[in-house]
Amino acid sequence: MIFSMHQKTMAGIIQDVQRAVATSSTIPILSGILVTTKKDQIILTATDLEIGIESRGEGEITEEGSIVLPAQHFSSIIRELPAEMISFKLEEDQSLKINCLRSEYRIKGYNPDEFPTLPQIQDGTHFTMEQPRLKNIVKEIRFAASTDENQPFLHGALLNSVEGKMEIVATDTYRLACRRFSLGTGDELADVEVIIPLKTLQELDRLLNPEEGDVDITLKGNHLLFSFPPLTITSRLKEGQFPNYHQVIPEEFSTSCVAKRSELLQAVRRAALIAREDSNTIEFRFGEGELTLKTRDSKIGQAHEVVGIEREGPEVNAAFTADYILDVLKVIEQEKVSINLDGSEGPCVIRGIKDLDFTYVIMPIRD
Amino acid sequence: MIFSMHQKTMAGIIQDVQRAVATSSTIPILSGILVTTKKDQIILTATDLEIGIESRGEGEITEEGSIVLPAQHFSSIIRELPAEMISFKLEEDQSLKINCLRSEYRIKGYNPDEFPTLPQIQDGTHFTMEQPRLKNIVKEIRFAASTDENQPFLHGALLNSVEGKMEIVATDTYRLACRRFSLGTGDELADVEVIIPLKTLQELDRLLNPEEGDVDITLKGNHLLFSFPPLTITSRLKEGQFPNYHQVIPEEFSTSCVAKRSELLQAVRRAALIAREDSNTIEFRFGEGELTLKTRDSKIGQAHEVVGIEREGPEVNAAFTADYILDVLKVIEQEKVSINLDGSEGPCVIRGIKDLDFTYVIMPIRD
Numbered sequence: 168m169i170f171s172m173h174q175k176t177m178a179g180i181i182q183d184v185q186r187a188v189a190t191s192s193t194i195p196i197l198s199g200i201l202v203t204t205k206k207d208q209i210i211l212t213a214t215d216l217e218i219g220i221e222s223r224g225e226g227e228i229t230e231e232g233s234i235v236l237p238a239q240h241f242s243s244i245i246r247e248l249p250a251e252m253i254s255f256k257l258e259e260d261q262s263l264k265i266n267c268l269r270s271e272y273r274i275k276g277y278n279p280d281e282f283p284t285l286p287q288i289q290d291g292t293h294f295t296m297e298q299p300r301l302k303n304i305v306k307e308i309r310f311a312a313s314t315d316e317n318q319p320f321l322h323g324a325l326l327n328s329v330e331g332k333m334e335i336v337a338t339d340t341y342r343l344a345c346r347r348f349s350l351g352t353g354d355e356l357a358d359v360e361v362i363i364p365l366k367t368l369q370e371l372d373r374l375l376n377p378e379e380g381d382v383d384i385t386l387k388g389n390h391l392l393f394s395f396p397p398l399t400i401t402s403r404l405k406e407g408q409f410p411n412y413h414q415v416i417p418e419e420f421s422t423s424c425v426a427k428r429s430e431l432l433q434a435v436r437r438a439a440l441i442a443r444e445d446s447n448t449i450e451f452r453f454g455e456g457e458l459t460l461k462t463r464d465s466k467i468g469q470a471h472e473v474v475g476i477e478r479e480g481p482e483v484n485a486a487f488t489a490d491y492i493l494d495v496l497k498v499i500e501q502e503k504v505s506i507n508l509d510g511s512e513g514p515c516v517i518r519g520i521k522d523l524d525f526t527y528v529i530m531p532i533r534d
Numbered sequence: 535m536i537f538s539m540h541q542k543t544m545a546g547i548i549q550d551v552q553r554a555v556a557t558s559s560t561i562p563i564l565s566g567i568l569v570t571t572k573k574d575q576i577i578l579t580a581t582d583l584e585i586g587i588e589s590r591g592e593g594e595i596t597e598e599g600s601i602v603l604p605a606q607h608f609s610s611i612i613r614e615l616p617a618e619m620i621s622f623k624l625e626e627d628q629s630l631k632i633n634c635l636r637s638e639y640r641i642k643g644y645n646p647d648e649f650p651t652l653p654q655i656q657d658g659t660h661f662t663m664e665q666p667r668l669k670n671i672v673k674e675i676r677f678a679a680s681t682d683e684n685q686p687f688l689h690g691a692l693l694n695s696v697e698g699k700m701e702i703v704a705t706d707t708y709r710l711a712c713r714r715f716s717l718g719t720g721d722e723l724a725d726v727e728v729i730i731p732l733k734t735l736q737e738l739d740r741l742l743n744p745e746e747g748d749v750d751i752t753l754k755g756n757h758l759l760f761s762f763p764p765l766t767i768t769s770r771l772k773e774g775q776f777p778n779y780h781q782v783i784p785e786e787f788s789t790s791c792v793a794k795r796s797e798l799l800q801a802v803r804r805a806a807l808i809a810r811e812d813s814n815t816i817e818f819r820f821g822e823g824e825l826t827l828k829t830r831d832s833k834i835g836q837a838h839e840v841v842g843i844e845r846e847g848p849e850v851n852a853a854f855t856a857d858y859i860l861d862v863l864k865v866i867e868q869e870k871v872s873i874n875l876d877g878s879e880g881p882c883v884i885r886g887i888k889d890l891d892f893t894y895v896i897m898p899i900r901d
């Protein structure tokens with residue numbers, strides 16, 4: 168294998184794929200990146216067997232071939248080279264020689280035949296979305312997923328077809344975020360009910376372009392493929408039964424309030440500084456035109472915040488975990504949010520006021 | 535105590551003093567910041583008994599007083615408040631009430647009478663320097679100090695008067711950095727020989743203004759005072775006998791080379807990526823017009839870098855610890871550096887070529 172490629176191009180595609188490299192695998196080759204050539208393209212692939220990321224860039228290929236290189240060293244050397252053309256040559260001892268101006272490096276590689284091939288997903292259930300839209304949807308729900316790997320089916324998000332629409336839902340059992348959305352008219356709306364791992368959601372959030380372009384999504388068996396050139400993400404799906412989430416989303420409320428999102432976010436962020444010292448709890452009093460936040464720690468002191476609200480229904484007092492309120496206020500993009508309650512102990516629903524397709528459910532803390 | 539101050543002013547002076555707060559003291563009050571009023575100024579003080587930092591800002595004082603507040607909570611609450619005027623009122627229970635727009639906080643304080651007073655240093659040996667100059671001098675030498683607290687007199691830098699000039703020197707016994715400098719004509723040049731703690735050097739580097747203004751330095755007993763309004767830093771001095779460093783700085787060399795600093799820095803930085811995997815050693819061959827850097831790790835691979843040099847004297851091969859070479863190349867500001875050697879095993883001296891008052895000595899690694 169002999170090829171040349173600009174340092175900036177190579178550094179960019181390494182960065183794209185590197186997060187899929189296994190960080191704690193017992194299989195040494197999974198700590199590597201597969202470098203391979205195809206026509207005028209250099210293709211990099213990394214996988215931890217759960218997620219696989221492939222990216223590519225143009226270069227000048229003199230002789231085709233492939234090699235697996237230890238990700239960390241390959242990445243750090245390329246990153247430190249000058250922004251110039253780099254020549255790569257695979258030597259007979261399976262090391263890659265890297266030349267750039269007056270620098271010459273050799274990195275020992277692994278046999279590419281031993282690198283796991285990503286599943287080839289061509290047919291299957293297929294649909295298309297705009298990248299910024301999918302990026303936004305993922306951001307809206309992924310924070311609510313369980314971070315506990317021992318809860319496999321909560322350590323991700325359910326993608327579910329419901330009444331001709333799609334829903335994506337994440338919950339750690341303490342709170343739940345759900346986004347309902349439509350697909351394009353030409354797309355299939357077959358029955359879909361799969362759990363996407365949290366790591367895949369994180370990589371989608373990181374890699375999807377917030378500006379433009381479509382992403383093609385293909386589902387087949389227990390794999391999901393996201394294709395948005397030059398990138399593809401292949402994800403194994405989680406097995407297990409996701410909780411019946413529709414039954415925990417209430418439809419009627421005794422009290423509904425509207426507040427300015429940024430004002431509420433700032434107030435909760437400050438009150439949380441005191442709350443975190445103790446039980447991480449803030450008391451919310453939805454009063455007449457005013458929402459009062461209170462928290463008290465016997466050692467540190469106390470916080471008292473007032474935020475203007477419009478309220479329908481009776482006054483309510485309810486206590487919430489500070490960070491669970493913060494999380495959702497950070498992802499809602501609308502200027503105003505509605506907070507809907509059913510007494511002090513019923514589930515509370517928070518939404519952007521002009522966006523009924525997003526739902527965040529959180530349980531108040533009982534005394 | 536009743537006063538008001540703008541959020542930005544208060545946040546700024548908290549940031550100035552906060553690094554002097556003791557992080558692991560058994561004396562609870564040392565985790566606090568003393569807030570006190572004087573005429574139209576609010577003064578903040580923090581100390582860990584080794585270093586003390588005081589800073590101040592203007593505010594409107596209605597009633598004088600003082601209180602010690604837990605640094606972390608005070609800092610985080612002020613930082614999160616809106617950029618508006620804040621009112622402060624000391625309550626009878628020794629808590630400080632903080633009001634800003636519709637936010638109200640109370641933080642429990644400590645008795646200010648129990649806060650240690652910083653030593654008052656008025657007379658003593660006195661001299662003045664420009665802040666950017668002192669900042670630069672500190673940056674040039676502090677990286678060579680020992681980071682090991684168990685080597686008290688190496689865990690800092692020696693400030694020494696030598697032949698009518700001053701020298702500041704730091705060494706961890708593996709390498710040594712020394713800066714010679716003159717004081718203003720009006721200043722006393724009494725015998726000075728004191729060891730400034732590393733933490734004081736770090737805080738000087740952080741707090742000195744790189745743009746303008748003088749710093750007044752006063753030495754009395756085992757304390758040193760740096761005054762650059764609105765800041766003062768009071769530092770206890772280290773006790774112990776600093777090594778006789780003049781005897782390790784060679785004056786004659788068999789080989790002298792000149793290289794471009796940035797080119798050499800980049801090459802060493804890349805070669806270090808391989809070197810760090812093994813012994814952290816890079817082999818330097820000072821050849822004819824070319825310096826060749828080589829490093830090899832049996833598992834990872836190898837690096838080979840070439841940097842243009844001008845050489846006087848015979849060819850030399852010598853091996854150095856990668857990071858010890860990097861450290862000095864990062865702080866020298868001149869375009870070209872001289873590397874002066876006395877064979878493969880004699881001490882090596884690195885300087886900016888037009889600046890003989892700065893000296894960096896490093897020992898080659900023997901086979």
